[in-house]
Amino acid sequence: MDTQQTHIPKEAEAALPPADSRMGKFYRALLKRYPIWPVIQFFMGKKVPEHKHSAWYMLGGIALFLFLIQLVTGVLLMVYYKPGQPWASVNRIVMEVPFGALIRSIHHWSANLMILTLFLHMFSTLFMKAYRPPREGTWITGFILLTLVTLFGFSGYLLPWDDLAFFAVRIGVSEMEKLPVLGTFAADLARGGPDVSMETIGRFYALHVVILPLLVLALIALHLLFVQIQGVSEPDTFAALPLEKKKYRKFFSDFMIGEIPVWLFMFGLLIALSAAAPRGLAPEANPMGAAPEGIKPEWYLLAPYQALKLFPGKLELVGMAIMGLGPLLVIALPFIDKNVPTDKRGEMITQMAIAGLIGFLGMTIWGLLS
Amino acid sequence: MTESKKEEKKQASDEPKNEKRRKFLLAAAGGVGVAWVGAAAYPVYKYLAPQPVPDPFGEDGKALVDKISPADVARPGTGKNGGYASRGIIVLRNGDGDLKAFDSKCTHAGCNVEFQGDKIHCNCHGGNYDLTGKNISGPPPKPLTELKVFEQDGALYVSRLEPEKKG
Numbered sequence: 001m002d003t004q005q006t007h008i009p010k011e012a013e014a015a016l017p018p019a020d021s022r023m024g025k026f027y028r029a030l031l032k033r034y035p036i037w038p039v040i041q042f043f044m045g046k047k048v049p050e051h052k053h054s055a056w057y058m059l060g061g062i063a064l065f066l067f068l069i070q071l072v073t074g075v076l077l078m079v080y081y082k083p084g085q086p087w088a089s090v091n092r093i094v095m096e097v098p099f100g101a102l103i104r105s106i107h108h109w110s111a112n113l114m115i116l117t118l119f120l121h122m123f124s125t126l127f128m129k130a131y132r133p134p135r136e137g138t139w140i141t142g143f144i145l146l147t148l149v150t151l152f153g154f155s156g157y158l159l160p161w162d163d164l165a166f167f168a169v170r171i172g173v174s175e176m177e178k179l180p181v182l183g184t185f186a187a188d189l190a191r192g193g194p195d196v197s198m199e200t201i202g203r204f205y206a207l208h209v210v211i212l213p214l215l216v217l218a219l220i221a222l223h224l225l226f227v228q229i230q231g232v233s234e235p236d237t238f239a240a241l242p243l244e245k246k247k248y249r250k251f252f253s254d255f256m257i258g259e260i261p262v263w264l265f266m267f268g269l270l271i272a273l274s275a276a277a278p279r280g281l282a283p284e285a286n287p288m289g290a291a292p293e294g295i296k297p298e299w300y301l302l303a304p305y306q307a308l309k310l311f312p313g314k315l316e317l318v319g320m321a322i323m324g325l326g327p328l329l330v331i332a333l334p335f336i337d338k339n340v341p342t343d344k345r346g347e348m349i350t351q352m353a354i355a356g357l358i359g360f361l362g363m364t365i366w367g368l369l370s
Numbered sequence: 371m372t373e374s375k376k377e378e379k380k381q382a383s384d385e386p387k388n389e390k391r392r393k394f395l396l397a398a399a400g401g402v403g404v405a406w407v408g409a410a411a412y413p414v415y416k417y418l419a420p421q422p423v424p425d426p427f428g429e430d431g432k433a434l435v436d437k438i439s440p441a442d443v444a445r446p447g448t449g450k451n452g453g454y455a456s457r458g459i460i461v462l463r464n465g466d467g468d469l470k471a472f473d474s475k476c477t478h479a480g481c482n483v484e485f486q487g488d489k490i491h492c493n494c495h496g497g498n499y500d501l502t503g504k505n506i507s508g509p510p511p512k513p514l515t516e517l518k519v520f521e522q523d524g525a526l527y528v529s530r531l532e533p534e535k536k537g
Contacts, residue, residue: 189418288454289458290481290493
């Protein structure tokens with residue numbers, strides 16, 4: 001026998017199917033070559049606390065599912081999309097390619113639902129106070145992921161090169177241009193010139209299909225690794241229970257199987273939304289024409305859009321600075337609110353979060369109605 | 371015995387020297403690393419940096435106005451959206467019968483504004499300008515950029531507004 005082969009631990013022998021069965025032979029051959037039993041054992045021990053708020057633990061999985069949908073539909077769209085003829089190629093996908101309109105609509109709806117899911121995921125984590133030490137790493141990687149996903153949305157928005165895309169990106173980048181010091185530099189680099197043009201497409205395309213996916217995949221891996229190592233956070237009320245009253249579900253495969261119907265439901269929802277409200281394609285961008293009437297940002301940008309209206313003219317920079325404080329505060333949360341069980345400061349943070357959420361929803365609705 | 375003792379002594383006296391060498395080599399490696407990253411980053415930056423934009427008014431200092439003919443703005447009070455050098459423009463004839471032209475890029479967030487008869491309006495955030503290009507309501511922080519417009523061989527042309535004509 002080769003000395004490079006490893007020894008199968010006794011617990012593994014006991015847990016594996018019989019040695020004369022096909023699967024038993026396969027697992028033994030595998031473990032003889034790769035000593036991964038501790039890893040398998042680790043995952044078999046992974047468990048999720050069971051309490052009345054357990055359903056919120058599914059949101060991360062749902063976001064991951066939607067991201068997988070984005071990868072698949074995104075690759076499919078890339079087959080026909082041409083950055084040299086952006087509008088014409090998207091028009092072809094919608095009008096000529098079989099199921100092209102459906103694939104594109106799923107990509108659109110999945111993106112929107114992913115952002116919604118991530119918002120909910122963030123707020124559920126916030127209200128369960130799962131960000132507190134030692135889970136700062138999970139919170140911060142999660143926040144960066146949300147930022148990257150927003151950039152995903154912004155860069156993908158331009159690619160169809162219709163009127164809506166053109167003016168939305170022109171506004172977005174020109175807001176960035178107003179930032180002091182590096183604003184103009186960054187905006188010119190993003191646009192590839194002083195204005196949004198076909199030059200911009202190449203940049204946004206590279207960002208959207210290569211750079212952002214690589215970054216997001218790497219960060220998802222890190223985010224999940226942190227969760228695997230530390231386990232799922234338990235809310236205060238659950239953590240305070242005596243050991244015999246704590247109920248857990250095994251992640252493999254109990255919790256995961258419970259998530260499959262939710263994923264299937266999300267898939268059904270995507271198809272239904274795409275059929276009921278397919279993503280339209282406005283006329284091709286015309287850098288010389290007036291912006292179309294009734295142009296409005298996507299729902300997740302309505303809150304800052306409406307809030308900035310409260311700071312007209314030169315006050316706009318003040319408004320942007322105030323809104324910039326929000327994300328900074330979110331990142332800093334685990335360093336401000338640390339104590340378990342929740343103390344006065346922790347309660348204050350929760351109240352501030354509720355106020356922030358109500359403010360965000362209020363601004364969104366106001367922006368929608370205005 | 372004496373040999374190995376000598377050796378030990380030598381090693382001991384070498385240690386501070388080695389420490390110094392170690393620091394020097396680390397600093398040198400760091401410096402070379404920074405220089406290397408800089409040397410690699412410069413062409414990448416130059417590759418990505420925007421190319422200089424050609425002057426929209428070309429060599430002869432004027433640009434043809436697209437989609438607006440002199441007949442469109444013949445009567446006082448008329449005006450229209452069009453283009454020049456792949457940018458947006460508004461040409462109008464005011465109540466005094468003077469021909470005026472503005473780059474249609476809104477000074478707020480860069481949407482193209484629309485000529486609406488009595489005012490110039492931006493559909494993106496509701497900014498308004500009067501027919502002299504002055505910002506009168508909404509978020510725009512300053513007036514539209516005015517251009518000099520003139521008729522030549524049955525077509526409209528624009529050029530830069532000369533400083534003495536301003537204000």
